[in-house]
Amino acid sequence: MTIPADLTRDDALQRLRQHVATHAALPGEPGYERCVPWNLAATVAPAAVVLATSAEDVADTVRFAAAHGFTVTVQATGHGAVGVGHGTILVQTSAMKHCEVDALNRTARVGAGARWQDVLDAATPHGLAPMCGSAPGVGVVGYLTGGGIGPLVRTVGLSSDHVRAFDVVTGEGRLLRVTPEENADLFWGLRGGKATLGIVTSVEIDLLPIAEFYGGAVYFDGSDAAAVLHAWTAWCSQLPETANTSIAIQQLPPLPGVPEPLAGRMTVAVRYTAVGDFAEAERLLAPMRVAATPLIDTVGVLPYAAIGAVHADPVDPMPINENQALLSALPAEAVDALLTVAGPESGSPQVIVELRMLGGALAREPQHRSAFCHRNAAFSLATIGVLMPETAATVVEHADAVVEALQPWSTGGQMPNFAPSYDPARPARVYTEDTLHWLAALADRYDPAGVLATGQVIRTMR
Template identity: 80%
Template sequence: MTVPTDLSRAETLRTLREQVNTHVALPGEPGYERCIPWNVAAAITPAAVVLATTPEDVAGTVRFAAEHGFTVTVQSTGHGAVGIGAETILVQASAMKHCEIDVSNRTARVGAGARWQDVIAAAAPHGLAPLCGSSPSVGVVGFLTGCGIGPLVRTVGLSSDHVRAFDVVIGSGQLLRVTPEENADLFWGLRGGKATLGIVTAVEIELPYIPEFYGGAVYFDGVDAAVVLHEWRRWSAGLPETVNTSIAIQQLPPLPGVPEPLAGRMTVAVRYTAVGDFAEAERLLAPMRAAATPLMDSVAVLPYAAIGAVHADPVDPMPVIEDQALLSELPAEAVDALLAVAGPGSGSPQVIVELRMLGGAFGRPAAHRSAFCHRNAAYALTVIGAPMPDTAAMVAEHATAVAAAVAPWSTGGQMPNFAPSYDPARPSRVYNDDTRHWLAALADRYDPARVLATGQVVR
């Protein structure tokens, strides 16, 4: 392996074009702008951008990097982006968005660049439900390798529990098939380990039959936040696992697409989804609908294709700073602590402060073990801010304060997909000691040259 000097770097990188059958862009060249992620707050300045269209493009890039002393990372949408510097080649995989639905077996084979919306569009007409997160615009592979959670998490468990197979390029540039029976150690680690063990080029997933659901959101004025949050805490504790819910204190800016009753003010959104008996689901929601006078109520029987309407996450790129805490319980004191730092009169700069109820299928062991470590969590607190250049430090500090406010009830953990950062303490929040040990050991086995040792990986 040779390490390029500054003088030889550009010449060396140009030879990458001989190793892959796709467009390679260096800084300043057309196509390089494709490195800009959805989260535009992340500083992304890679050595080169490879616009991959095939697994062979990915494998060739990894082999080139191993030979010439670069690292490699991958991006599809960039929702969870962290900084990338000039020592790293970025594989931009968004063109690899093929999606094949096997209706009879209720499965999908999905490329590394596909978004959940691509899979929903192909599967939902058959009554099949791709188990996406709150936003269908997020990439499928990054969501699954980070064990993302969706609007039906209590009912169906982790979406990654429904993965059947991966195709992955490891640090040598070799493309491997990964299943519970074939390369089983990688199957364990790819579900939760993000890109620690390789770059996934395709994934095969199960598609439950869920043609429609009862769900949406009920919105209340921010002045009613205390009443609504305390009622939600009491009410949600008795819900069956066919029902899923979260509650969010929102301060949505007056932008196109934001409903007028919610724009430019503090509101509280009670998100709700249910499967099974819709009449019973409507009855169960009644106490929350009566907690205060709603500003809007969008809860109804909806086709699964409308699953993104429950959280109504933004689609357009924006700057984001996140923090997260997982809670073992939610007593009234925890709600009061949260209201004090994020409720009316708190001066909170955050766009969203959400509590999501977990439990149910989320808390039960899956058919195949994975690197996910937080099935004991009862609630997830997520803080999302949209910083401007002169407010980024304030937004980040306040997000930390929101998470600290519920520290007495926190497990100390975070999920792999939430609050991405280079904080050296973050792996100990995402993984327990045993999981970190095994992920690092597997990374050394499958990537001894440390070609993939960049970004949110465990080494």
């Protein structure tokens, strides 16, 4: 492509439509509003929005951007959005939501814009289960490239360990097939490296033969938080790998869809999933059901299609702030420290403060190694707060204080999908030094011009 030397960026953007066979919108034009992410706290104001419908649309956009001095980023739902500036073209993939299930071979081929709900709808009628996260409204590709800690993680391992293949557009605009045997370096890096090594246009995943599970949540009043959290910590140490759990101190607003006993007050939710012998799963949960008097008990045998009901994560877009830490242990002293900063007497502004039990199958190296780090963490800590103008600063400061309170038990690590930010220190928390080195080296190889060097990607320091 020959570019006139005096061509301005605005002039170049006017030519974008000549180079992509799909709708491209500049600021103020119909379709540009599709760049608004699920997390409304992120400022997303790209130079243009390309509404991709095919892998070729993505490749054409990347090649155009390389020739005209733009960077490119990608968005399906925007749950992990961190902001996009005027020098970047945003590829919106939500139209690429195809999902083809091969029930005989227990696999699914999923487009870049699909959400986990699309895969659940296609797979569960066959008695097959995609290894999704707690929120079915999250995009499949963004979740998998960040590793994926799902409600059955202790039982089945990391969700990205169940990826068979990717189709990806590199920073050079090449469309590559990626498997453990073909472009194996990319297969390593795409599972955990987020968008560092390319824009994934489709992914092939394993489906597991799980038609039902035993699970749900038991909710307690916030005044019982100390008794319930201490009981939960002791109970966790007895759980086999067939069982998974998290606990959340919640302050849910009185909105439609929030059950009346949980709305406008502090409550504690003990989430639980188990597979295998359901009678044994019920027996295992018994100690938590009597830790205090439940407000609501939703636990029972559920179809896998209802996996999102366990955490009941919010569906509607909102401005949120997240923080996260990984813990090596959770002794009674750590629980007391958490209760001091986030319990019923703390004045916490967070909507959710969650502890999630890890270990089990997650802690073992999979058949094919990946860029995901910190498999040895015992628990994860996460905070989620809503950033309303009058309380935004307080929410952020308090989230930092929650993480700091558990610093004595922190590994210093974080996971790719949690608490996204532009903090320059974050990559060193998410990845080991060796992993950072290899991701940066691969990025230099597959994106030498830095077309994809925007957002939460790893690059060689220059």
